[in-house]
Amino acid sequence: MSLIYMPGFGNDFETEALPGALPQGCNSPQRCNYGLYAEQLSGSPFTAPRSTNERSWLYRIRPSVKHVGAFRPIELALWKSAPHVVEHRLPLGQLRWDPLPIGDEKLTFLTGMRTITTAGDVYSQTGMAAHVYLITAPMIDEYFYNADGEMMLVPDTGRLAIATELGRMEIGPGEIAVLPRGMKFTVAPLDGAARGYVCENYGAKFTLPERGPIGANCLANPRDFKTPMAAFEDKETPSRVVVKWCGGFHATDIGHSPLDVVAWHGNYAPYKYDLRTFSPVGAISFDHPDPSIFTVLTAPMGEVGTANVDFVIFPERWLVAENSFRPPWYHMNIMSEFMGLIYGQYDAKEAGFEPGGMSLHNCMLPHGPDAAAFEKASTAALAPQKLSHTLAFMFETRLPQLLTGFAAELPALQTDYAACWAGIEKKFDGTPGLK
Secondary structure, three states: OOOOEEEOOOOOEEEEOOOOOOOOOOOOOOOOHHHOEEEEEEOOOOOOOOOOOOEEEEEEOOOHHHOOOOOEEEOOOOOOOOOOOOOOOOOOOOEEEOOOOOOOOOOOOOOOEEEEEEEEEOOOOEEEEEEEEEEOOOOOOEEEEEOOOEEEEEEEEOOEEEEEOOEEEEEOOOEEEEEOOOOOEEEEEOOOOEEEEEEEEOOOOOEOOOOHHHOOOOEOOHHHEEEEOOOOOOOOOOEEEEEEEOOEEEEEEEOOOOOOEEEEEEOOOOEEEEHHHOEOOOOOOOOOOOHHHHEEEEEEOOOOOOEEEEEEEEOOEEEOOOOOOOOOOOEOOOOEEEEEEEEOOOOOOOOOOOOOOEEEEOOOOOEOOOHHHHHHHHHOOOOOEEEOOOEEEEEEEOOOOEEOHHHHOOOOEOOOHHHHHOOOOOOOOOOOOOO
16 A cells, blocks of 8 residues: 655644544643553753744653663674774775675674764764765564664665654655654665665754745745654554664663554654755756755754755756856865666766766865866867756765774775866867867
8 A cells, every 4th residue: 555645845744543542732741542552752851942843742652661661781893973983094085885785694783884984973963974884684573763864765766664753754765754863763664675875964953045035936846745644553463663872872672563553753864855845946048056955854953054964966857057057066165975877877977877876075075077077078069958867965064974894995996086187188289269
């Protein structure tokens, strides 16, 4: 049966899986229908301004105090948090990796998480981590929640079924899912195996960027974000709940499923988004605008216009700029850019950047088109051109991204990546005119 979602970004939703399970007119009645318990899940301080205040009221079979017991520490050795100890001697430089092979090892969403970079400080709830997940097996009677931050899942291979406390979602390549801090969920691959990227955002939650003079429409439109309807599990089976807290992992055993929310209302909820519904804007006369015009979601810092994390995509689009170099220009950036390719070819790299691959261009390290892409774009006829079947993205942060030992030692690391610029030639000869 296909899943049904509620549209809108940041809406105050209400949904019930059984008629009459959702109280009307109050949040915490003396007795809830069906013998349910009322519980509030808060994603912001109680006194946060209305525009940033986030909470949902849940009506569940058992309160969350019954979904945890005695914790014991466990180890997920390849899942790192900031600040992590730098375990490698790889020198500073621009970096790129081939796609990580999924392999045949039994890996769940938790055991298959591989941290590539971290930034900031999980203890002060600033910064982020960029991961790759490799999944070959479902989480069976195992549930997870992340107290350190919200998680954005970006598949590049295989579809995922995600069951959360507030409902069920399915996503595949070209879509994303965002799971709020503190919300329990479980993940299963729908196609046997799956691979993708994760942005673990330690800071303020993702929100839609301001459009400024663009006005009321385009970019990511609120109606295209989808939140699941209430769905619950009433299972009396031995289960394990894993919690990530301040960079450590802890497990507890319980005798039932924690996904037992029968009804809920509020604005603190998981959601999915189809990146192909993003409506890009760009130059219709000349010049190549800044990549910020492709920002889907942003997690702000205290300084206006500065992001803890920006999620930016490079989708299908028309290129029509006159007398302009159309691919991304060469630049050095105060932001640090972790990039992945979901499908197709990225227009600034003619070779070496494959779907499922990734690159890292840290703060103030120069980067831009490779030599072949520069020559092609410099001599191309400037007729309208459609970039088709392409989707790349960036996790971009104001903070430097530190490489993990795992990422530094991967066979997939392209040790000759910087050679992609070796063919760039000096064209200056001191005489006027175009060369």
